[in-house]
Amino acid sequence: MNLEKLLADRLAQAFSAVAGGPVDPVVRRSQHADYQSDAALSLARRLGRPPRDIATEILGQAELADLCSAVEVSGPGFINLTVADPALGALLSPMAVDARLGVAVSAAPQTVVVDYSAPNVAKEMHVGHLRSTVIGDAAVRLLEWLGHRVIKANHLGDWGTPFGMLIEHLLDLGESEAAHELSVGDLDSFYKAARVKFDADDAFKERARRRVVALQGGDELTLRLWRLLVAESEKYFLTVYDQLGVLLTEQDFYGESYYNDMLAPVTDELDRLGLLRDSGDAACVFPEGFTGRDGQPLPIIVRKRDGGYGYGATDLAAIRHRTRNLGATRLLYVVGLPQRQHFEMVYAVARQAGWLSPPAVAEHIGFGSILGSDGKMLRSRAGGSIKLVGLLDEAVTRAAELARQKNPDLPEAAIADVARAVGIGAIKYADLSTDRIKDYVFDWQRMLSLDGNTAPYLQYAHARIRSIFRRAGLGQITAASISIAHPAEHALALELVNFGTVVTGVEQTLEFHRLAGYLHTLAATFSGFYEHCPVLRAEGEVRASRLALCDLTARILHRGLYLLGIATPERM
C-alpha cells in the first residue's frame, strides 16, 4: 500500500465531508514538510470561505493520527503533513521481505505489443537504433514486471526494393564470401558496395530491378538468397543485442516480410470499407485532418503504382494483426519523432477501418535525437553514422580504465564485468534519464561521472550496500522489523515507500526519466543516511533495522535499474 494514496484517501474523506462532494486532495511531496495537500485553496471560491478555514476544518476531521506525527495549516491554506516514524516502519517492514518490494502486479493486465529496435537487414546498426532499442527494452521490462503480457516486435527492415541490389551483390561476391562478410559484422561495406554498383552500373541496376520482381513473385532461388541475407543479419543483430544487454531474441524478429501475406486481404478490406481511393496510379487512403505541402489531403499509400505495397500497408496490416489475432489492447511504437505524423495517419486509418477501437489504443513513444557536443546530430568525424558496436566497445573500454583508476583493489578478473555493467549502463542511463521527447547531448565524461544523475553513481550506491553485507557475512534479509528514528532514516524511508507510485506512473506514461530521477534521489538520500547512520557499528535492533533499510534500498536500486536494463555489480 503506498503512503501517498493512504494520505490522500484519509484527506479525501474529510474533504468530501466538508465540501459535500468528492474532492481530489492533491497530495504531493513538499519542501516544507513531508507531504502537502493543496486542495483547500482551490476549494475556497467554491465554498465561499477562506482557504485557511477550510484547511483547519479538514485537519479537525481527517483521521491522520496513526500516519502523521505533525499536521498544520500553513501559508495561505496549505496542509502540511509530517509522516510519523512508526507509520514508516509499519509500511517498510513488510516491503523489506516482499520479493516484489510492495509493488503489486497489475489488476488489469493487458496484452501489449512493443514495436522497437527495427534495424535494416544488411545494414549496420548505428546510433540511430540506440534509443529505440534502449527505450523499448525498458518498456518491455517494466510492463512485464507489472504482469502484462508483452509481445516484443522487432520490426526488421527485411523487405523492399533495396533487396534487389543486395541479392545481386551477394551473387557477385559468391554466397560463401558474402556470408563471411556478413557474419563478421561488416554490413556497412556490403551495403555500400551494393549501393555503389547500383548507382554506377546500369546493367547492375537492371539486374537489381528484375531481382526485386523475382523476390516479390516468390522465386525460390531468390527467396533462398534473401533468407540467407536475413539470417546472417539477424545473427549479427543478436550479437549486438547481447552486448547491449537487451531482452530481444531470435524469436522477436517480426520483420516487414512477416506481414506480406496480410497485405492483399488488408487492401481488400479497406476497399470493401470504402476507404480505398485511386489517386493517379496508386491506391491510397486519405485520413482526415492531414494535408501536405500543397494543401491537398495527404495519403497513406497502400499500393504503389508498380503494384507493390507501400510501408503504410505493412503498418496497417501489423495493427490489424496485433489487435485481431494477438488480442493486443496497447500498441507501442518506439520510433523517432520525425515519424510522428506517419504513425498518426496510420492510427487514424486503423481506427476508421475498425482495427483499432477501444479498449485498444496505439501510442507513439517518440524520442528526440542524440546530439554531439556541437549540438548537431551525432556523427563520426567523417560525417557518417556511428556504428553502434563501436560506441558500445568504447563505453566498456572507458569504464574499465575508470574502474582500474578508481578502485585499485578491484581484481583484474572482476574488471571486465564491472566495465561492461558500468559502460553499457552509462550509455543506457544517459538515454533514459532525460525526457525522451527531447534531444540529448552525448558526452562520455558526463555519463561516466561518478557524481550526479548517472548510472555509475547509482551502481556505486548499490555496490556500497552490498559491501556492507559482504563484510557482515550476511545474505538477504528474511525477516525485518524496521523502526525509524534518525532524520536520515526518516528521509530514506520516505523515498523507499514511494517506489511503487513511481513505477505505476511510468507504466502509464513510459517516461523513464521519472524512474531514473527517483532512483537518483533514492541513492542520494541513501548516501546521506550512510554518512550519518552507522550500520554495522550499531547494535541490536537498530543494527537489524538499518540492515533491513540497506537491503531494501539495494533491492530497489537493483530492481529499478533492472527495469531500465542496467546491471548492478556486487562491487565496483
Add this chain to the structure above:
RNA sequence: GCGCCCGUAGCUCAGCGGAUAGAGCAGGGGACUUCUAAUCCCAAGGCCGCAGGUUCGAAUCCUGCCGGGCGCACCA
C-alpha cells in the same frame, strides 16, 4: 504554406496549476585513524525566449510573436 517538437543557472538537465524555481558538472570553501572519499557538507550562481490572456495563484494552461530542430505522395 501547413503540421509536430524544443527554448529554465556558464554547461547538461529536473520541475506532470500552488509557498523563496531544483539537481549535477564547471568554478569557490570544507570533511578520510571510521561500513568503498567512485562519497558527503557549505557558499555562490536565474527578466523560466518575448508579449498578452485565463486563474485567488502560471516555468507549468490558452493565444500571438521570436529563435532552433524536424516532417509533409509511391524510401521506412
